[in-house]
Amino acid sequence: MSGVLRCIWLVAGVGLASGAGAADHGAASHAEPAKTAALAAKAASAAAASVAPKTADVEVKPSSDPKAAGYLVREALGLDTVTNKKLTLVMKSKPSGAPANPRDAAHEAPAVAGGAYKRGTARAGATKPAAGAHGGDAHGSDVHWTYAGETGPEAWGKLKPEFNLCAIGKRQSPINIEESSSLQGPAEPLQFDYRPSSAAVVNNGHTIQVDVQGENTITVRSSTFRLLQFHFHSPSEEQINFKRFPMVAHLVHKNAEGQLAVVAVLLETGAVNPVIDKVWTYMPLDAGDRVRMPPDLLNLNELLPTDQRYYQFMGSLTTPPCSENVLWLVLKQPVSISRSQIRLFTQLYPNNARPVQPLNGRTVRDAQ
């Protein structure tokens, strides 16, 4: 494929006048890399049922900040940039040789993206992001916390009584894993049973999270944990021999007793990651939005490395309330993610990694 990329940004439902307005939904698919990409935007809004949708064409550069692009689209539509906070851009790629006219391209939405768009819209007003980037109420909290400044990691424990483990916990995550001091134990395989699933991509203001439906389980320590969601951090929260990776995916599971087990898949720069490509396609750009993926599109077997040896230790959620008794399973072999895939995430979340926490005598087991 040549380096030409054409993206069509579709926006719908932006013009809702009331603050209780429906969320906007969309989908995006992305080809890469494309230095000379021409992005064309077509936007539509329906302020009320009786009002015909408005459209506007907006030219934006591929390097544009998504938020800035959002403002451009709203401006073109004559919408108030302050009250209309929710905006999801639909990006669609076309191979080179596609019609030069963005309007033509806009009409050639692939069936899958169009279908997802409609499904997303149907649920727009009713769905809110599920609480908790780590399966708890981590991201559902009404207390504002961040990764820098006065509400950053050093302050989390003081923001709310329920967050005090962030300050006083003795088994906190993330940690630096030192290979030389990890305990070489007998083999304890980590058994994955993942299958094609339906999912929704959520921008929760702290990360991009994918809420997963269906029976995806891991079995470890004689217990079966069901996958709830996975999400991303950049850079990786965990360090291996004091080295961070560009990103990490945390796959959050829960067993019947309510215990959490998080599988960390380290991501290093390389080839395009097919799973992340699918997820980014449906990535909502505005905090609070969620976009459903087409049924059974997601297959997390595609995210796992071939070598599934791992480090095992007890830790915590890495976000408030920093709850402990979380079983951490960090896969040793990283999988690849492309530079432009990393960039798409870091444009939204340039740094959402908690600093490493003291081991406090904990053992890290090298589960060969």
Ligand SMILES: [Zn+2]
């Ligand atoms: Zn995480």
